Amino acid sequence: MNYASGGVGTPTHLAAERLRLSAGFEAQHVPFKSQPEALTEVIAGRVDFYFCPVFPALPFIQEGKLLPLAVSSTKRASGLPEVATTLELGFPNSDYIFWVGMFAPAHTPPAIVQKLHAETLNAMQTPALQDKLAKLGVEPLTMTPDRFAAYVKDEIAANAVLAKAAGIAAQ
Secondary structure, eight states, rough: EEEESSSSHHHHHHEEEEHHHHHHHOOOOOOSHHHHHHHHHHHSSSSEEEEHHHHHHHHHHTTTSSSOOBSSSOOOOTTTTTSSSSTTTTEEEEOOOOOOOOOOOOOOOOHHHHHHHHHHHHHHHHHHHHHHHHHHHOOOOOHHHHHHHHHHHHHHHHHHHHHHTTTTOOO
């Protein structure tokens, strides 16, 4: 088997490696220059599988061009509620959450960070944004700035361990 990614060390690469290591199978990594290129190659049948965010895959799933096999999150995706997680399928430590964060320069005054955080939380409560995110298959993970900083630190450490276990080297 082979699997696509949007490049070496990208979340799509790491998600596939988490499953591969958990399930104990061998597969050839095929890195592409972009996420859309990787998705195109799977649709064309030149690559066996690809972990990608739900949103870009949804139209192709709806058209019958892609078959969703599993999601890598800890719970089922709202955009694909019938698709099991890799954890539900019996692969421990196979979860990998695709996330996006909001960052500011390192020395941004705390008052500005708090204001950005408060305004972001307010925006996240608007029905229009909630509806748009739901249609995109995006499920917000809101955190305080301090909790997010700790989350990022933990993610870096966990991904370093994963990269070492999978033999992923910086290029």
